[in-house]
Amino acid sequence: MKKWTPKHVNWLKALKIAAGAVAAILLAEAFGLQNAASAGIITLLTVQNTRRETVMSSVRRFSGFAMMTLLCLPIYHFCGTAPWAFGIVLLLLLLICYSFRMDDATPINAVMATHYMLAGGVTLHMVGNEVLLLVIGSGIGVCLNWFMPRNLGKIHIMQRELDEEIRGILERMSMRLLEADHTGYGDSCFAETERLSGELRQEIDAFLQNQTWQDDIYFMRYVEMRREQCRVLQVIYRQLLRLNQVPEQAKPLSAFLADIAMHFHEGNDCSALLEQLESLYAAYRQDELPDTRESFENRAILYSILTELQSFLQIKRQFYLTLPEQERKQMFERLMQA
Incomplete structure (x- = not known):
């Protein structure tokens, strides 16, 4: 209570x-x-x-x-x-x-x-x-x-809090990829993103109700997009726990996760990151095949993580592409003011 x-x-x-x-x-x-x-x-x-x-x-x-x-x-x-x-x-x-x-x-x-x-x-x-x-x-x-006060300011703050939490998840994943021992690496961060996204949904719903007859669903679509991305990150987290060694291929994947975290913000259309991911795919295909069963399994996990990251980025890319031009303009105006 x-x-x-x-x-x-x-x-x-x-x-x-x-x-x-x-x-x-x-x-x-x-x-x-x-x-x-x-x-x-x-x-x-x-x-x-x-x-x-x-x-x-x-x-x-x-x-x-x-x-x-x-x-x-x-x-x-x-x-x-x-x-x-x-x-x-x-x-x-x-x-x-x-x-x-x-x-x-x-x-x-x-x-x-x-x-x-x-x-x-x-x-x-x-x-x-x-x-x-x-x-x-x-x-x-x-x-x-x-004359009900608009809660847009609170929504923007909560958006940034949710994005910062997801950025932190990506950063920790980047570091944990280079560690064979995952002791102490818990999933409480996902409960936090669920809490933040739930509270953000409530604020957005109040915002929509206060529009009277005009529906502005950008913010609701935004929070749903982030929740979908979080579900992908949970899959990556479970795969990461299965790694029991650090293959050489983990280093570029770790660096890529760090890049995603660095460029993780509302206005990123993810096109550059998706091109970078394709380059990483190509590099993996040129690597020599693993010579042991354990190496093969760990390499397969890395490849699966890369596939999930592609889904993670495509979710945001699709969200961006389906935005009307006016909403894109408003989004960039908010980013310039932040």
Whole structure:
């Protein structure tokens, strides 16, 4: 269980809700609306973590209001406004909202159903009153979320953290290739990349939700590309552990891994590294065949690692080639500013 700290509290969201609720109540009172305090509750229920959630919850709330009013009109007219009549309205409203996955529309509309009940039924005046309460409460909630701070800066920082972790894996692999003893060479680094990529996905998802209707999937594609590369590195790690000697061919492969680590960044299209890999393939083909079974097995492991590195680089190359020109331009602008 994580220890609670003040940073776990969303102070900005709490402040926005409190200020928005007060503003909604004051505005409803200024319009002379009945049950003005409900406008503040509507603002509270409207403010979500992202712009898109906020807008969609407001749409569901207005749809639920229309259904609730249509239910109240005949039930309160023919059955009166006793508590049991409200129970019928609430039951039907819940069933409809649950069926259409509009659970978040039920609380405030249930409260508004009590407004109709206390007013003696549905009248044109009360419908207008409730609509204005919804407009004021939801409108202020949407406006508050429209100024949700963008988390692009945090995404860029987390991108660099993930890339640095992968670079470290490549550097350690480069050194371990030149060692026959792999004692103490663990795989905890992959748990760290999984953690970083998972947290980055969450930040990117929040970023996409705050775009309202515009989807910018570059960052999501980026983190998926890095996760795919990490899966390849895990295969290389398992192969590397099988090496029990250091063949002469391990030295150029170690140097190549070091080069990949050195040039490992967001903007590298990997074309030069893939050409370098082909040269290494050609050099391996010209080497003399191993003369012992153990040498043959270790040489085969090195060749398999080189094949996996080709997949590792091609993943990034394919990602780069499928980028629209505008996204490539934005990527290089970020790199120039970093």
